[in-house]
Amino acid sequence: MVLGELVRLRALAPSDAESLWRWNNDPDVVRWMDAYYDQHLESVRKRLEAREPNSYADTLYGIEARKDGALVGLVRLRDARPESGCAELDLYIGEKDRWGHGYASDALRTMCRYGFDSMRLHKISLAVVTENHAAHHVYRKAGFVEEGRLRQSFHRDGRWYDQFTMGMLEGELR
Ligand SMILES: CC(C)(COP(=O)(O)OP(=O)(O)OC[C@H]1O[C@@H](n2cnc3c(N)ncnc32)[C@H](O)[C@@H]1OP(=O)(O)O)[C@@H](O)C(=O)NCCC(=O)NCCS
Incomplete structure (x- = not known):
């Protein structure tokens, strides 16, 4: 478990399946996220049951609000390799009703601090x-900078969108 100011990051359990399934079926939540193939709630639960424990290469945490213990989101560091020091x-x-309360900013900082330290x-x-724009703002505020632009690399509702690639070096976390 990793403690932030507003959130605590903790491993996921099969009993979190209902939240993940609900979020993945909310068009407002997944609007700017990679599309996935629709899954039945039971499949999500089985996927969580079968998931390997967190490791250096893949650390997935549920974001819990410290004030009431509610699971509000997910944060993940993946593809980490000690040889490169990158993830x-x-x-x-x-x-959605927890947007604008500082949870993403705090979870982001907490996870980056964990990654660097x-x-x-x-x-x-x-x-x-x-x-x-909201996510871009949160990343910039924490210290991520734009490093490139992936042209027309995201497709949604018949339109192509560009993506920024952003990076943060150790010592740049704000
Ligand atoms: C984007 C997201 C992560 C933000 O989470 P959150 O918990 O509401 O974020 P916070 O409360 O920590 O901060 C939100 C900040 O964005 C700002 N913001 C909100 N809407 C904005 C907009 N349309 N344009 C610019 N800034 C915006 C807020 O003013 C706030 O800034 P501040 O901290 O300087 O006051 C959340 O809305 C989300 O998960 N959305 C769906 C999934 C997603 O897009 N994930 C990112 C994929 S890269």
Whole structure:
């Protein structure tokens, strides 16, 4: 378990399946996220049961609000390799009514601090659709900078969108 100011990051359990399934079926939540093949709730539960425990290469945490213990989202550091000191980050707050309360910012900072201090990473990278202004703002505020633009690399509702690739080096977390 990793403690932030507003959130605590903890391993997922099969009993979290209902939340994940609900979030993945909410068009507002998945608007700027990679499309996935529809899954029945029971399949999500089985996927969580079969999931390997967290490891250096793939650390997935549920984001819990410290004030009431509610699971509000997910954050993940994946593809980490000690040889390169680099990893990729994914983040989302699935509970819409919790948007705007600082949970994403705190979970992002907490996970980056964990990556730099405990995993001894040198760099964390991510991709965000250029139109996803809230997420882009949260990443910039924490210290991520744009490093490139992936042209027309995200497709939604008949339209192509660009994505920013963003990166943060150790020492740049704000
Ligand atoms: C984007 C997301 C992660 C933000 O989570 P959150 O918990 O609401 O974020 P926070 O409360 O920590 O901060 C939100 C910030 O964005 C700002 N913001 C909100 N809407 C915005 C917009 N349309 N344009 C610019 N900034 C915006 C807020 O003012 C706030 O800024 P502040 O901290 O300087 O006051 C969340 O809405 C989400 O998960 N959305 C769906 C999935 C997603 O897009 N994930 C990211 C994929 S890369």
